[in-house]
Amino acid sequence: MxxxxxxxxxxxxxxxxxxxxxxxxxxxxxxxxxxxxxxxxxxxxxxxxxxxxxxxxxxxxxxxxxxxxxxxxxAAAAPSLEDFAAQHDPDGFHTEKELLDLFTAHHAGPGAxxxxxxxxxxxxxxxxxxxxxxxxxxxxxxxxDPKPDHHVLGWFDTAVALRLSDVGITTIGKLVETINAVGYRWYRNVSRLGETGARRISAWLENYRDVDGLSIAQEALTHPSDQRLPVPRFRREPVTAIVPLEYFLAPTDLDGSRGANRNLIKNNSGAENDLQAIAFWLADYENPNTRDKYRAEAERLLLWAIFAKGKPLSGLDINDAREYINRFLVDPQPAAQWVMNRAVPRGEPEWRPFRGPLSVKSRQDALAALKKFFGDLVNAQYLDHNAFAKIKVFLGSETDEAGNERRVAAKPRVQVERSLTREAWSFAMRVLDSLPDSAAAARMRFVLALTYSTGLRRAELCGAFTDDISVRYAGAELGSIHLLRVVGKGAKERFIPLVPAVLEALGDYLETRDFPRDPLVCPVGTPLIPALPDNQDIGRVRREAAERGDDVHQALAALARQAGPIHHDQLYKAVKRFFSAATAAALREDSPHARAFAQVSPHWLRHTFVSHAVANGMSLESARNFAGHDSLDTTSIYATAEIARQYREAEVFLRRAGA
Incomplete structure (x- = not known):
């Protein structure tokens, strides 16, 4: 409230x-x-x-x-006592009883x-x-007061909160981040919110601008037409300052032409300095998203080397690399020099390389990019050695009660905590069972059944068709079993066994779509998870069927059968929408699962499958094959998820050993 x-x-x-x-x-x-x-x-x-x-x-x-x-x-003409007193006794001379008597004398009427x-x-x-x-x-x-980690369902009308959740704005903090990052027109990606609704939300947030993490930039509150017009810009000349690479002029003594880590004899890159070396490295990346990501990491390192260390990028050593990853990126200081409070175009004077301290995962991503950057330059013989090759990411250090400084290892890149407990999954299934019958509810029942039993990635779910299912003989004990062919990351092919419960769920779902229960006899190109017709198409088909005198139900069934596979974004939104409903149900029951439900994405479902499978006795090898992990080391991370199980097994072992 x-x-x-x-x-x-x-x-x-x-x-x-x-x-x-x-x-x-x-x-x-x-x-x-x-x-x-x-x-x-x-x-x-x-x-x-x-x-x-x-x-x-x-x-x-x-x-x-x-x-x-x-x-x-x-009486019709009688004023209130207060108005009468203001007119007849403005100085408060009469007592209350005298004023009542005077009022009665003035306004007495028959029977009053x-x-x-x-x-x-x-x-x-x-x-x-x-x-x-x-x-x-x-x-x-x-x-x-609202807090950044409060769910939007706790503060806004349910319909508004669910629309925000559909686009990933699940907490008040994410709402503020979105407004500050996108600006005044942040509402355009939110279905049926509109400018008026967005203004109401912004005005409400303004009441709490003094709460930590809830301050909105003034520019995001002002309509673009009311903002100060920018001064016309002339062509920007390169400068020696913390600016984007395209505007940067490296000092002659720090441009990398004579860096301590340079291989000046065998250089095969054609680059004569560090800026040219960055351009050489980026030239191999066609995907603009990948190129921009790598450019940002190289840009940050180059600027830090020159302005913080007084070295060229090609002069950094292993100690510098360790300091950059485990100290500077943890909290880039001074913030006024390195950090911008909101997203600013690269050409603006307010641009800075960072938006704030980097999380562990962001530092891991930065380290991976810089290892590759330096490794590729070593291969091209521009650099002599890779200063980042042996660096590891740490959370930093903390001081224990005895005053000892302790380094803390980073979390694994696969975040097992991004999965639902068995109790949370059971709660979600109760919510699923309570949904009214609809095409969307039927699809979600199958999506959750398939994901929980296979651990498929979002792209793999969207790309699965009935003709990817085949039958294979699996020995005398099992006989013939159904397999789903999956092409995963790196175009690697694997086959996922479909157990009877999954086949039953698939048959039920195919039947609701007016297909045969047996996926092997469905038409080629039938998606396991289809896109649903939009309201416009449904209305059109209804009108046309009515005009022709056809059966409307059959016409709509034919429309559904023509549907193509669901798009990645549609699947993401559908899962978020369901778990927003689960969040609302958890909040109503004061359940501890609400916080987890508010964060669930399709990838959480994948983590949930592997965690539950390993915890319930599935071998790491089988779990790896289901999940499509390259390494057993990745899958083994999930084996640490059930700490209670480890405890019980250790206790049993020691009791039996007589310890």
Whole structure:
């Protein structure tokens, strides 16, 4: 419950129109139905909070509707007592009794009980004052500030929160990051939010700009047409400063032409200095995303070498490499020199190489890129040795209770913690079973069944067809089994066994799509996971079927059969949408699984399969083959996930050994 809810509830107690209040304070705007529902929720929440504190007087006060305290007029022409006093006794000369007598004498009419009516007015006015005082006292205990890690479902209308979650904005912190990174028009990727809804959300966040991590840049709050027009730029000349490579002028003594690590005799790259060496290295990368990523890492290192170490890039040694990865990247300082607070185009003066400290994974990515960079330059004999070859990523160091400094090893690149526990998976399956029947729900049931039993990557799920399934004899015990042919990373082919439970789920799903249950007799090119027809296509088919007098159900079934495979992004959004619903269910039940559900992506499902499979006795070799890992070392990381199981096995071993 936030300040916007408190302001809305105050207005309600004052008798103001709910739709007007919602338009002013809440993100969904002038929606009378939702405004009424919000009012009911707030009354229930405030009354419950008062009762929890055994403050039953406050609970009774806040349950009184404003209509019950409306001022009752004693006669059509009679003013309120306050207005009468302002007109006839502005200096407060009369006592309250004298003022009542004077009011009665002025406005007495046939059968009028002015004294009783005025007393009701005074009582109601006192009750309204007590209501506001009670609300203010309770608000200090109930109302809280949002935090960056709070889920959006806890702060926004469910429909708005789910639209944000669909595009990966699951927490308040991610919302602020998105607004600051994208700017004023951040809402364009959010379905059915619009500029007005985005402005309401930004205005709400502005109330909390003093909360750590919730400050929005002024530029992101201002419409582009209202922002100061940029000064026309002339052609930018290269400078010796912390600027992008295309604007950088290296000092002659630090340009790398005589770097300590240069191989000046056998250089086969054709590069005469470090800037040319970077260009030589990047020329081999056709994919622009890969090239930009590698350029950023080389650019950061070059600038750090020159401005922090006073060396050319080709003069860095192993100690420099260790310092760069495990000290500088942990927290680039001074921040004003190295860090930009928001995304700025490369040509702007505010551009800096970093957006903040790098996470462990980002440092691992940087190290991998720089190992390759230096390795390729060694192969081209521009450099003599690879300074990054033996470097490892550390989290840094921490001091124990005895004052000893301890280095902490980095987490494995495969983050086993990004998987669901067995209890969380069971909760998610309950949510899945509760979904109403629909094409989307049927597809999600099969997606989760297939992913949980195979651990396929998102791209592999999207690229699976019924004609990839074949039958193979597996010996006398098993007979013939079904296999799914998968082409994974690096175009490597593997075959995944489909157990009866998966085949049953596939048969059920094919049947809902009006295909045969047996995938072997389905038409060629039938995707295991199809894209669903959009509402426009469904409406068109319905109209055409009605015009022709055809069966609408059969026409829609034919449309569904024509569907192609689901796109990677559509699958991602579908999984996020389901787990947003699971998050909402977990929050309603005060379940500890809500935080994990809010982060689930298709890759979490892959981790969940391998973790659960290994924990339940599947061999590492089988789990590796299912997951398509290159190395058993990668799969073995999951064997450490079930620490409780290790503990129990160690305990049994020691007991049997008589220790």
């Amino acid at each position: 936030g300040l916007q809810h408190l302001a809305f509830f105050r207005g309600y107690l004052e008798g103001l129109d709910l739709a007007e209040l919602a338009d002013q304070y809440l993100e969904f705007g002038r929606d009378a139905r939702k405004a009424t529902a919000t009012r009911n929720w707030l009354v229930t929440a405030f009354v419950a909070a008062a009762r929890k504190r055994q403050d039953f007087a406050t609970a009774r006060l806040l349950a009184i509707r404003p209509t019950a305290l409306a001022t009752a007029e004693p 009980d002015l004294t009783a009516t005025l007393r009701r007015q005074q009582r109601n006015a006192r009750l309204r004052i007590r209501q506001m005082a009670a609300l203010n006292a309770l608000a200090r205990l109930v109302v809280e």
